[in-house]
Amino acid sequence: MGTSLTIGKAINAGLRASMEHDPKVLVMGEDVGRLGGVFRVTDGLYKDFGADRVIDTPLAESGIVGTAIGMAMRGYRPVVEIQFDGFFFPAANQTFTQLAKMRRRSAGKLSMPVVMRIPYGGGIGAVEHHSESPEAYFTHTSGLRVVTVANPEDAYWMIQQAVRSDDPVIFLEPKRRYYEKSEVDTGASIAEATPMGAARVARPGTDVTLLAYGPMVKTALQAAEADTEHSIEVVDLRSLSPVDYPTVVESVRRTGRLVVAHEAVLTGGPGAEIAARVTEECFYHLESPVIRVAAFDTPYPQSRLEEYYLPDLDRVLDGVDRAFAY
Amino acid sequence: MSDTTAHEEPELIQLLTPEGELTGHPDYPLDIGAEEIRALYRDLVLVRRVDSEAVSLQRQGELGLWASLLGQEAAQIGSGRALREHDMAFPSYREHGVAWCRGIEPKELLGMFRGVTNGGWDPHEHGFHLYTIVIGSQALHATGYAMGVQRDGALGEDGTAVISYFGDGATSQGDTNEAFNFASVNNAPVVFFCQNNQWAISEPLERQSRVPIYRRAAGFGFPGVRVDGNDVLAVLAVTRAALDNAREGNGPTLVEAFTYRMGAHTTNDDPSRYRASAELDEWKAKDPILRVRRHLELNGLADEEFFASVDAEAETIGEQVRTECRALPDPEPLDIFHEVYAEPNVHIDRQRSEFADYLASFESAGAEGGR
16 A cells, blocks of 8 residues: 655654654654754654654754764664754764764674764755765765665655664755655565665666666656666665665676766765776776766855756766767 | 952862861761771772783883873772662773772773773673763763663662763863753753863863863753862762762762872873973872871771781782783784674675685695795
């Protein structure tokens, strides 16, 4: 039985299912309670689960993540909301020096089942610090898992999988896609859902692999639709750390070409690591270098310029064309 | 412009004078017998001995680093002995005396400073979290843990209290201040125990705080108290009161234990570059161990035989620490990959496997008579 849900509502429903499943699951962050979050992703949870489980915190990101670590030590499974990507940075110390390293530091005696939900990416006409794509900071940090979603089905299941993970999970939510809607089979079993570590072929093709994640998956699918010359296979990466290389490599060995598209900046972005690894594993199958379509190595610009800054349909198609120039 | 707050003489809670006289304090009555005082004396002497042995071991190259607790024994033993078994402590990295009270063996502390572990003990088994090196971070962990205690309904007379240790330098950190605020608005059962040892490496207290540290609590809306950190009885009484207040659901307290770092910041530090020896002499007169000994002697609560037996025990422990430290085995190279994640991780697994093959390639080369 399908229910039509937006990505935002699907995460909400997934959080609700997680809280019903396990009384140790808590939601905490700025404005997540009474208001239901600035994007309303936690809407209704405060009313139904109460202030002890849906905690409106003081306005201090380091404090949120730091206290979540302590709660996890006490046996809770906090789901932390960082209100916007650019506001993660005050919590960087707690995330990188404590959350990510606690298991290793304790030689496995402590686990950190903490989920950090972060609305990320641009395209909403926002002021500074509200449109960033900081995923490379997380994927560069050992001890964290990093996932992102591109559709309501994944949003519903992956948030639940993230909550059940005994590792800290950075759960990146494509904020400009919150209102994308499709059917979700909420009656299915979590055991049957695709594991959150797996990439997925979102659209099969034969000439080039177009790899995207989060907000760029929709753009990639549009590009595949628009390109009448080439048969584009779109791979939705889903998990940024670890990367499901077997799925990516299998696709690239078939198509012989890879274009990686992301909103994160080019240099040191996820595409750089994927390009290096795919080159190692697919060297004799590649017909062209791995092409990256990414944001420029500049600070995110004022919103009136973001349509030029963000990789859009044309930039992605241009990237595909470059892959065929060899 | 007048600024009276900064100049008012703060009250210092003291029960036992440096001369060994038990004066008591009306707000902090302490019902304590001779046996218990002798036990505290033993703790103080033994942790000082473990500490001095660790400094020697560092000098001999057996440890990479050591952060000495010299001078802070009373602050640590007094607060450590105030904890109940099911209480939870979040240390910084100098709390060897508290670790002692929580049943952590010295060799486990040494393992971290030798570089064989990143913190070897089980925090839950001992009610003592791993050492936290990034200054102030653990104050938030303690607060979050205390918020968990609240949600467990584990408050009341037999409830659980949480204590966070940090130094005067940490009071400048955002995390410490965020912890004060989170604890306050949530009324969390946590005691913030600041060992003000007057120095954050080379920076004196006046570079960290314009007001006495314990007065910071007022701005966050909970009580703060300054205790003579070299008086083990006062620290015991004040910490016990703060812990009981927390466990009964009355929220946080900031305890400022006014003490002195008699040694260097760590074995890598040279305090002669930034502080005068006269200051050290002044604090030597307030030694935390000497005053307990004087008290026991003056009141005939312990005889020479007792003191000799404690000294002998200290020597035995020193010897034991030395032997155990040298016997700590180096971890296996593949330990690098252990326990990074709770769940299987393909990247880590792959790198472990490649590195294992790489290491094995030297062994097979050796077997074939290679280099």
